[in-house]
Amino acid sequence: MNERQHDMTGAWALDALGEEERARLEELIAQDPTTAAEARAFQETAGQLARGLDPVPPRPAIKDELMARIAQTRQLSPALSEEDAAGADAPGAEPTAATDSAADPVGTGVDTSPEAAPDAEVVPLDRYRTARRRTRWLAAAAALLMVTTIAGIGLWSGERAAEEEARATIAAMEAERASQEEAMASTIMAAKDATQMTIPAHGGGSLDLMYSRDEKAMLVKASGLPEPPEGSAYQLWVMGESMESVGMISEDEEMVMAHGELPESSMLELTIEPAEGSDQPTSEAIAKGMLT
Amino acid sequence: MSPPPTGVAPGRGSAGDPEGFDPAVAAEAEAPASLAALLHRASLGDEGAFSRLYDEAAPLLFALIRRVVRDVALSEEVLQEVFVEIWTHATRFDARRGSAHGWMCTIAHRRAVDTVRASEATRRRDSAEGERILAEQVVDAAEEGVRRVESQRVQTALRSLTAHQAEAIRLAYFGGYSHREVAALLDIPVGTAKTRIRDGMIVLRDRLGVAS
Numbered sequence: 001m002n003e004r005q006h007d008m009t010g011a012w013a014l015d016a017l018g019e020e021e022r023a024r025l026e027e028l029i030a031q032d033p034t035t036a037a038e039a040r041a042f043q044e045t046a047g048q049l050a051r052g053l054d055p056v057p058p059r060p061a062i063k064d065e066l067m068a069r070i071a072q073t074r075q076l077s078p079a080l081s082e083e084d085a086a087g088a089d090a091p092g093a094e095p096t097a098a099t100d101s102a103a104d105p106v107g108t109g110v111d112t113s114p115e116a117a118p119d120a121e122v123v124p125l126d127r128y129r130t131a132r133r134r135t136r137w138l139a140a141a142a143a144l145l146m147v148t149t150i151a152g153i154g155l156w157s158g159e160r161a162a163e164e165e166a167r168a169t170i171a172a173m174e175a176e177r178a179s180q181e182e183a184m185a186s187t188i189m190a191a192k193d194a195t196q197m198t199i200p201a202h203g204g205g206s207l208d209l210m211y212s213r214d215e216k217a218m219l220v221k222a223s224g225l226p227e228p229p230e231g232s233a234y235q236l237w238v239m240g241e242s243m244e245s246v247g248m249i250s251e252d253e254e255m256v257m258a259h260g261e262l263p264e265s266s267m268l269e270l271t272i273e274p275a276e277g278s279d280q281p282t283s284e285a286i287a288k289g290m291l292t
Numbered sequence: 293m294s295p296p297p298t299g300v301a302p303g304r305g306s307a308g309d310p311e312g313f314d315p316a317v318a319a320e321a322e323a324p325a326s327l328a329a330l331l332h333r334a335s336l337g338d339e340g341a342f343s344r345l346y347d348e349a350a351p352l353l354f355a356l357i358r359r360v361v362r363d364v365a366l367s368e369e370v371l372q373e374v375f376v377e378i379w380t381h382a383t384r385f386d387a388r389r390g391s392a393h394g395w396m397c398t399i400a401h402r403r404a405v406d407t408v409r410a411s412e413a414t415r416r417r418d419s420a421e422g423e424r425i426l427a428e429q430v431v432d433a434a435e436e437g438v439r440r441v442e443s444q445r446v447q448t449a450l451r452s453l454t455a456h457q458a459e460a461i462r463l464a465y466f467g468g469y470s471h472r473e474v475a476a477l478l479d480i481p482v483g484t485a486k487t488r489i490r491d492g493m494i495v496l497r498d499r500l501g502v503a504s
Contacts, residue, residue, distance in 0.1 A: 007486055007487065007490055008471075008486060008490075009490060009493075010486070010489040010490030010491075010492070010493040010494075011464065011470075011471040011485075011486055011489050011490070013493060014401075014461065014464040014465045014489065014493075015401055015402050015405040015464075015465075015468075016464040016465075016469065016470050016471040016474065016489065017470065017471065018470055018472070040389060040390055041497050041502050041503065042493045042497060043390065043394055043398055044390050044391060044394040044497075044502040045493055045496050045497040045500055045502045046394075046397065046398070046401065046465060046493075047391065047393050047394035047395075047396075047397035047398065048394075048446060048449075048496070048500040048502065049446060049461075049465055049496070050352060050353075050355075050356045050397045050400075050401070051352070051393075051442040051443065051445075051446055052442070052443045052445075052446030052447060052450070053352065053355040053356055053359060053443070054355060054443070055351030055352045055354075055355050056351055056354045056355040056358060057350070057351045057354070058350055058351070058354045058368060058371055059368070062350075062368050062371060062372055063343075063346055063347075063350070065372060066346065066372050066375050066376070067339065067342075067343060069372070069376055070339065070342060070375070070376060070379040071339065073376060073379060073380060074380070075335065075337065075379060075380050075381075075382060075383055076380050076381055076383050076384060077383065078335075078383040078384065079383075079384050
């Protein structure tokens, strides 16, 4: 490029650079305080331009959905300086489950000082439990298969009614789904072999699932399950060649994601296990279904 | 000799308790919290603060997103994603580096632009469409200018730009075009578009009182 990099700050602040140009400028911003100061001031200026617009109140439903979503969405750990982070990224640091595709939204060449820590996890206690649970699910889901059976097995490949039904299912799930789950649902929905079914559980409630073998993806959501006994939780299993844990469900309406091969004729099972989970099922399945 | 009249009632001193003086009450009635304060509380997981932040900021961010994205349903999705991002990234906001308003606008604008570029990659590239958007925006902006003080301030600042600078900045910021697209739409070299944008931004920055 023969363009002088630091001339790009204006276009950068208006999000008018292509990916590569943006990346290059952000490198410069990270190194050169003068460029960084100008870029930051331009970014503020752009925000002022927005004040020229007439506010448009969004529909109230948007906020309702949003609040339901954030109630289930983990916040990022703060960006730490190197010293802060040093002690934190050792053993207990779990990979974050939060989808963070837009890891650095604010163009933070500006605010990503080189010493910004890679997300070493220091999570305030009140948030820790949730984060951990999600993480465990994702980890467990890594090599998954799936199946389910019994009741209504709708196999659809593009029929409208079925699609609408699936959309309705998605809509129902929507409020509590983190963005990863949304992405997976979209992927499944778009697959030709998208399958949706409901497995009733003994004692009430059911598991709703949608999956695609082609996409090696499955979403399972519990609904209406009775509160598990104190100190225990539901655990989902896939029985293929061996029994593998798919994830824990500690409260109703929770959703489990699974990535992996979904062999024909494997079984999905739900059991009640100690809250920390078991390596193998220790009780009778209360729901069981075959993956068609 | 009679005792001197004691005009002063004996118990008086004890009646002097300073009624109503209570340091605890010195705290001011709760002032409307600033966006930065709400954002900070949201970063601590305070959903109530986040809710108020949304009420304060959503109408303007929605206006911005709609201006860029145009499609209402899509804009609603983007708005929600933006606020989820504000929620997850609130911990990363640093008030020393800029205003909460600016930070949120940056998130909203970038998401809006990404959406437009992904979904309309082909639709909006021809210059006739660009010209139309440009004309429309000029009209809109002029109308909005009479409605609100902030708006007026922005319009005044925009008027201090040359016409060339103003159109380049409008196309980039409100149209969501890249500077290369701006160059193509205006039929000028890329380098010129870039310079117009930057020169214009310098003027706006100074006019709008943004510290550099």
